[in-house]
Amino acid sequence: MQQIDVAILGASGYTGAELIRILDAHPHFRIVMLAAHSQAGQLAGDVLPGLASPWRDIKLGHIDDPLPDRCQLVFTALPHAAAANSVQRALAAGKRVIDLSADFRHRSAETYQTAYGCEHPHPKLLTEAVYGLSEFARARIAATRLLANPGCYPTCTLLPLVPLLRAGVLDDAPIIVDAKSGASGAGRGAKTDLLYCELNESVRAYGLPRHRHSWEMEEWAAFHAGRSVRVRFVPHILPMNRGMLCTLHLSGRDTAKWHEILHSAFIDEPFVQVLPAGRLPSTTAVKGSNRCDIGISELGAHEAVVVSCIDNLLKGAAGQAVQNANIMFGLEETLGLARLPCWP
Numbered sequence: 528m529q530q531i532d533v534a535i536l537g538a539s540g541y542t543g544a545e546l547i548r549i550l551d552a553h554p555h556f557r558i559v560m561l562a563a564h565s566q567a568g569q570l571a572g573d574v575l576p577g578l579a580s581p582w583r584d585i586k587l588g589h590i591d592d593p594l595p596d597r598c599q600l601v602f603t604a605l606p607h608a609a610a611a612n613s614v615q616r617a618l619a620a621g622k623r624v625i626d627l628s629a630d631f632r633h634r635s636a637e638t639y640q641t642a643y644g645c646e647h648p649h650p651k652l653l654t655e656a657v658y659g660l661s662e663f664a665r666a667r668i669a670a671t672r673l674l675a676n677p678g679c680y681p682t683c684t685l686l687p688l689v690p691l692l693r694a695g696v697l698d699d700a701p702i703i704v705d706a707k708s709g710a711s712g713a714g715r716g717a718k719t720d721l722l723y724c725e726l727n728e729s730v731r732a733y734g735l736p737r738h739r740h741s742w743e744m745e746e747w748a749a750f751h752a753g754r755s756v757r758v759r760f761v762p763h764i765l766p767m768n769r770g771m772l773c774t775l776h777l778s779g780r781d782t783a784k785w786h787e788i789l790h791s792a793f794i795d796e797p798f799v800q801v802l803p804a805g806r807l808p809s810t811t812a813v814k815g816s817n818r819c820d821i822g823i824s825e826l827g828a829h830e831a832v833v834v835s836c837i838d839n840l841l842k843g844a845a846g847q848a849v850q851n852a853n854i855m856f857g858l859e860e861t862l863g864l865a866r867l868p869c870w871p
């Protein structure tokens with residue numbers, strides 16, 4: 528059986544932990560290195576609750592430690608800007624890389640700097656990175672050594688949006704994306720506004736006037752549409768651990784055909800499910816799975832609301848990363864990944 532050795536840099540964070548959980552059950556990928564930053568040197572089991580043998584007894588390396596020779600693939604689950612340095616070192620060591628951060632999701636250093644407010648540490652690598660929205664880039668994903676895993680909000684937004692843009696049925700009005708996320712979307716770092724008392728029994732918008740994922744949505748929507756696309760994106764944080772719901776307010780022509788356009792775009796996709804007309808998705812129905820569920824409600828001949836849901840840590844991060852790893856190594860795309868949710 529083909530065995531591919533992998534390293535996880537950022538193993539002490541939420542997406543890193545999710546990668547460990549998925550890869551533990553994967554028939555081909557074998558974890559040979561777990562690394563962290565401030566928590567390097569600790570036992571993985573002391574940092575991550577619930578880890579079982581053998582992972583709990585492994586000492587976390589440092590993200591700057593040399594990568595094992597036998598390691599072929601490196602997952603970088605690190606904050607933006609820090610990730611780019613680890614990516615550059617891994618590529619220089621001859622490894623293939625899947626980066627879960629935003630560092631290689633844009634094609635120009637200028638857009639990255641506008642969205643993230645810092646200079647790109649390795650702009651020369653931007654042109655070779657492949658934006659890994661799995662369902663729409665399989666051939667490029669298979670061939671690359673540097674995979675930029677899409678952001679959670681852009682994944683949830685672009686999956687239903689791209690088929691409609693490609694079909695040419697949307698007009699050029701700004702696309703309103705009203706989005707909700709659970710708290711794990713903000714990572715594991717301690718922040719006052721993520722304290723239990725600040726989050727519990729409360730919902731709030733954040734990231735205005737322009738959340739950094741707006742640029743990512745517009746860039747890749749335009750790529751698929753062949754024209755510029757304007758997005759008005761307002762995220763909200765909800766008192767739940769995981770889950771993401773994006774409500775897209777869309778206008779154009781022939782809304783009666785939009786359900787069929789989405790249905791035929793995804794009919795053969797294992798991880799994208801278009802619900803029957805009139806049914807709308809929920810975060811609990813995708814939690815723990817690598818799935819995106821999509822529902823549509825026509826508001827008339829020219830307007831419709833499309834709702835999509837993902838688990839931010841799975842199809843929005845670690846799940847799509849493993850889906851992309853399967854494609855990169857010529858494996859069955861669904862290996863190691865759950866299609867059914869952890870429900871209720």
Ligand SMILES: NC(=O)c1ccc[n+]([C@@H]2O[C@H](COP(=O)([O-])OP(=O)(O)OC[C@H]3O[C@@H](n4cnc5c(N)ncnc54)[C@H](OP(=O)(O)O)[C@@H]3O)[C@@H](O)[C@H]2O)c1
Nearest residue numbers: 537539540541542563564565566604609628712714715844
């Ligand atoms: N959470 C999500 O839903 C989600 C979805 C899509 C993409 N992403 C992206 O994936 C990446 C990881 O997200 P996460 O939610 O897993 O974050 P997280 O829970 O905060 O974990 C961050 C990881 O990076 C390490 N780290 C922290 N500060 C660092 C620094 N200055 N330099 C180097 N390493 C540092 C941490 O190590 P120590 O614990 O040892 O300090 C930890 O292993 C981010 O770029 C994020 O934007 C996250």
